[in-house]
């Protein structure tokens with residue numbers, strides 16, 4: 001499955017600042033599988049949250065807002081989301097996310113059935129949280145932390161420490177990630193159209209079971225199913241494009257919901 005393309009290794013900030021321009025259009029199969037799998041997980045986590053409650057969400061690694069914007073679209077399955085804090089390492093990705101959410105809210109402004117969530121964006125590095133002191137205001141505020149396709153860039157303890165920092169006790173995390181089956185062969189990156197190089201950053205191939213175990217150490221428990229998804233031949237041309245061909249039969253994605261114990265206090 002290897003490619004003879006030259007590879008350039010860069011920091012994750014540089015990777016995503018450069019990838020931002022084509023992130024939503026370069027036919028990345030993992031995003032397509034995530035688009036397919038996320039709605040069920042979102043519906044599931046919203047059934048766990050009391051329907052009478054107003055919901056506050058922190059998104060860790062919002063990227064270009066691919067999934068942030070889904071939270072702005074009212075759905076009968078969703079509770080009333082009052083605020084979303086969308087955080088990301090990469091200013092380039094955040095610029096696109098802000099524009100995308102602004103455009104979405106403008107074009108849906110005539111829908112007055114429900115007030116749209118207040119949304120704020122922050123540059124934030126989970127590996128260096130002290131560089132973003134304004135984030136302190138978000139400590140223990142979230143009912144839900146959403147984090148899609150970000151975990152591969154973080155050590156597991158950093159991921160769960162960060163999620164726990166943002167969550168109120170009894171809150172939920174919905175996480176999706178590149179499966180280790182894919183991560184052992186590949187990692188997040190894109191092809192620079194000008195140089196033809198594959199640009200990649202730093203990634204980990206986390207096994208699903210290790211993620212669950214680490215979460216448990218931090219006071220989380222899985223609720224619902226742990227989902228794993230391989231690319232099937234029927235996905236070609238429907239869910240994924242040509243780039244999906246080499247991944248047929250390989251697990252590429254996992255995702256699930258965990259709840260933080262009510263008893264947990266911050267470390």
Ligand SMILES: C[S@@+](CC[C@H](N)C(=O)[O-])C[C@H]1O[C@@H](n2cnc3c(N)ncnc32)[C@H](O)[C@@H]1O
Nearest residue numbers: 016061062063066089090125126127148149153
């Ligand atoms: C594969 S993208 C996923 C973006 C978006 N969640 C999605 O599903 O399309 C990974 C994102 O994680 C962000 N990221 C990587 N390392 C991070 C860190 N240390 N702290 C915060 N965000 C990080 C990147 O900037 C990038 O936007």
